[in-house]
Amino acid sequence: MKKILLLTILALNIVVIYSCGDKFLDVKPRNELTDASFWKTEQDATLALNGCYRLWEAYANIALFDGASDNAYEKSNFGFQVLGNGTLTPANYNVLGSWIDWVQFSAENGNDFAASANWYPYMRIRKYNNFLANIDRVPMDDAKKALYKSEVRFLRAYDYFWKVMLHGDVALVTKVLNASDELPRDPAAKVKQFVLDELSAIITEGALSVQNTIDSKGHITKGAALALRARLHLMMGNYPAAMADAKAVIDMPCYELFPNYRDLFLEKSEGINKEAILNVQYIVNDYEQSLTQISLPAGDGGWSALNATKSIVDAYECSNGKAITDPTSGYDINNPFKDRDPRLEMSLLHPGQLWKGRxxxxxxxxxxxxxxxxxxxxxxxxxxxxxxxxxxxxxxADGAGPLNFGGDIMVIRLAEMYLTYAEAAVETNTNTAAALDYINAIRTRSGHIKATTLTKALVRNERRVELAFEGLRYLDIMRWDLGPQVLNGPLYGSRRGTMNFADGSITWVGNGNDVNDVNYIKLETRTFNPVRKYLFPIPQAEMDANRKMVQNPGY
Incomplete structure (x- = not known):
C-alpha cells in the first residue's frame, strides 16, 4: 500500500504548535507565538492537518490492550498488566503515563511505541482544538476546508470516545484554553452525547469520502465515522441505532471481507485489504513500529510481550462448531489443539504448533x-x-528489522460491523436471519463451520474469538459486566508437559480437568473491584495539580 498521507506527513517540516504535555489535563496552549504568523495559506492548513494525524493512535493501544482482559497476559510491564490484575492506582499510573515523554522524543524520530498516549493526556485535544479554532482564517477551497474540518473533528471524537469509556466523567474541552484555566470533570453522558453529535454532524455534512483505506490513502472516511458511532451506540445499549449504523457501513460498496483471516493482519495484504475501515499507518525506515519485536517468540529474537491465556484458548470452538464444554464436541483434553476453530492457530502460537520449520x-x-x-x-x-x-x-522478513516494522494496524474493520449488527439483532430480536448470515460470513471465511442458530452466547463468543487481541475485549467485558467472573481469581496459561521434538506431540502433566498451579502455568491472581465500575483512575499528579479534579470511586 502506498501510504501517501503518512509519507506527506514525514516529508513536511511541521514546525507549528503541536507541543505535548505529560499531565492528564495538560490543555494549556503552547502555540501563541506561532499562530500569529501561521494559518496564511492552504499549505499551512495541510501542514496542520498532517500534524493532527501524527500520533493520533498508537499500535500498542490496539495490539496489547487485551492484556487488561481475560484474553491475554501482558508480561513486559508496558502498562497493561496492572490493568488486568487490578493493581492500577492513581500513584502507579505513571506506568502508563511515563510513555508520554517518550512519545515527544519519538515524534521527532518516527517511532510510535506509546502504550497509553491516546487515552490519558490532552495533548491531542489541544492540537485538534487549535486546528479548528484557526482553519477558517485560511483562504482556500471551501470543500477542501470542510473536509479538513471533518477529519479533525473525527479525530477529536475518537479521542473523547476512549477518554469517556476508560475514565467516565472527563473534562470536555472544545476550545483553546487560557493558561490559568482549571477544569472540572463533565458528566460521562454529556461527553458521549458530544461524540455522537460530532460524528452525526460530519456524517450529515457529507464532506467525508465513501472509500476504503486503500483509496482514501489513510484519510478519515464516512465509513469510519459511521463505524465509530456504531461502536458507541453499542456501548450505550442503543441497539437499533447501532444496527442502523453498522448496516450503513456494511452496505457501502467500498468494503468487503478479506478472504484470508491469517493474511488479513499482515503487512503484505495492505494494498488489497478492503476490510479495513480505519488504520494506524506505519512505514519502514520512516515511521516504523515495533510489534514484530515485542510479539515474536524468544527463539526468533522477540520479547513475547503479550501472551495468550487458557481462557481464550478454551473459547475457540471445536471444528464441528461445538464448545469444548459440550460432551458431544469430540474435544480431547489430551490433544487440545486438534480439530479446533482455524482462527485459533491463526491468532496465537501454542506448544506443539509448527512454526517456521520447528x-x-x-x-x-x-x-x-x-x-x-x-x-x-x-x-x-x-x-x-x-x-x-x-x-x-x-x-x-515482513519488515526491515525487529524494531523497524511497517505493518499497519487496523483500528476498525468490517467484521466488527457484522458483529455489531448481530449483537443488536439478538438484543432486539429483529433481523436475526440477516445477523446469522453475517456471523456465518465471518466464520466460513476462516474455514470454520456455519452456525445454525443465532443466540446471545454465539454472538458474544464469536465477537471474542474473531476480534481477539484487537483491543476491544475490555470494552465487551465492561458492556456485559463480566468482570466479577473473568477478571477475578487465578489466571492460567498453557498446561504443563513435555514435547517430542520430532513430531510436536506432547505428554501433558496430570489431569487436564484439574486446573491448578501444578497442572497449568499460573500467571497471576487477579482482583476485580466492582466499585471502580471498570474505570481507570485519575493520575495522582493531576489530582494534586487541579483543585477541581475528583477521583473515580474505588481508588
Missing part, C-alpha cells in the same frame, strides 16, 4: 541437543503463559 516448545527447559531452550516459559524473554500472539506478525 515445533514450538515452551514446556521443556532444554532442547533435544541439551542446550537451553530460549522459548522455555520460565525464561526471559519467552512467553510466560507458554503461548505467543501471532495475529499481526509472521517473521522478521
Amino acid at each position: 515445533y514450538y516448545n515452551t514446556l521443556d527447559q532444554f532442547l533435544a541437543n541439551g542446550s537451553p531452550n530460549p522459548d522455555y516459559n520460565r525464561n526471559e524473554p519467552a512467553a510466560r503463559s507458554g503461548m505467543n500472539i501471532i495475529k499481526y506478525i509472521n517473521s522478521l
Whole structure:
C-alpha cells in the first residue's frame, strides 16, 4: 500500500504548535507565538492537518490492550498488566503515563511505541482544538476546508470516545484554553452525547469520502465515522441505532471481507485489504513500529510481550462448531489443539504448533541437543503463559528489522460491523436471519463451520474469538459486566508437559480437568473491584495539580 498521507506527513517540516504535555489535563496552549504568523495559506492548513494525524493512535493501544482482559497476559510491564490484575492506582499510573515523554522524543524520530498516549493526556485535544479554532482564517477551497474540518473533528471524537469509556466523567474541552484555566470533570453522558453529535454532524455534512483505506490513502472516511458511532451506540445499549449504523457501513460498496483471516493482519495484504475501515499507518525506515519485536517468540529474537491465556484458548470452538464444554464436541483434553476453530492457530502460537520449520516448545527447559531452550516459559524473554500472539506478525522478513516494522494496524474493520449488527439483532430480536448470515460470513471465511442458530452466547463468543487481541475485549467485558467472573481469581496459561521434538506431540502433566498451579502455568491472581465500575483512575499528579479534579470511586 502506498501510504501517501503518512509519507506527506514525514516529508513536511511541521514546525507549528503541536507541543505535548505529560499531565492528564495538560490543555494549556503552547502555540501563541506561532499562530500569529501561521494559518496564511492552504499549505499551512495541510501542514496542520498532517500534524493532527501524527500520533493520533498508537499500535500498542490496539495490539496489547487485551492484556487488561481475560484474553491475554501482558508480561513486559508496558502498562497493561496492572490493568488486568487490578493493581492500577492513581500513584502507579505513571506506568502508563511515563510513555508520554517518550512519545515527544519519538515524534521527532518516527517511532510510535506509546502504550497509553491516546487515552490519558490532552495533548491531542489541544492540537485538534487549535486546528479548528484557526482553519477558517485560511483562504482556500471551501470543500477542501470542510473536509479538513471533518477529519479533525473525527479525530477529536475518537479521542473523547476512549477518554469517556476508560475514565467516565472527563473534562470536555472544545476550545483553546487560557493558561490559568482549571477544569472540572463533565458528566460521562454529556461527553458521549458530544461524540455522537460530532460524528452525526460530519456524517450529515457529507464532506467525508465513501472509500476504503486503500483509496482514501489513510484519510478519515464516512465509513469510519459511521463505524465509530456504531461502536458507541453499542456501548450505550442503543441497539437499533447501532444496527442502523453498522448496516450503513456494511452496505457501502467500498468494503468487503478479506478472504484470508491469517493474511488479513499482515503487512503484505495492505494494498488489497478492503476490510479495513480505519488504520494506524506505519512505514519502514520512516515511521516504523515495533510489534514484530515485542510479539515474536524468544527463539526468533522477540520479547513475547503479550501472551495468550487458557481462557481464550478454551473459547475457540471445536471444528464441528461445538464448545469444548459440550460432551458431544469430540474435544480431547489430551490433544487440545486438534480439530479446533482455524482462527485459533491463526491468532496465537501454542506448544506443539509448527512454526517456521520447528515445533514450538515452551514446556521443556532444554532442547533435544541439551542446550537451553530460549522459548522455555520460565525464561526471559519467552512467553510466560507458554503461548505467543501471532495475529499481526509472521517473521522478521515482513519488515526491515525487529524494531523497524511497517505493518499497519487496523483500528476498525468490517467484521466488527457484522458483529455489531448481530449483537443488536439478538438484543432486539429483529433481523436475526440477516445477523446469522453475517456471523456465518465471518466464520466460513476462516474455514470454520456455519452456525445454525443465532443466540446471545454465539454472538458474544464469536465477537471474542474473531476480534481477539484487537483491543476491544475490555470494552465487551465492561458492556456485559463480566468482570466479577473473568477478571477475578487465578489466571492460567498453557498446561504443563513435555514435547517430542520430532513430531510436536506432547505428554501433558496430570489431569487436564484439574486446573491448578501444578497442572497449568499460573500467571497471576487477579482482583476485580466492582466499585471502580471498570474505570481507570485519575493520575495522582493531576489530582494534586487541579483543585477541581475528583477521583473515580474505588481508588
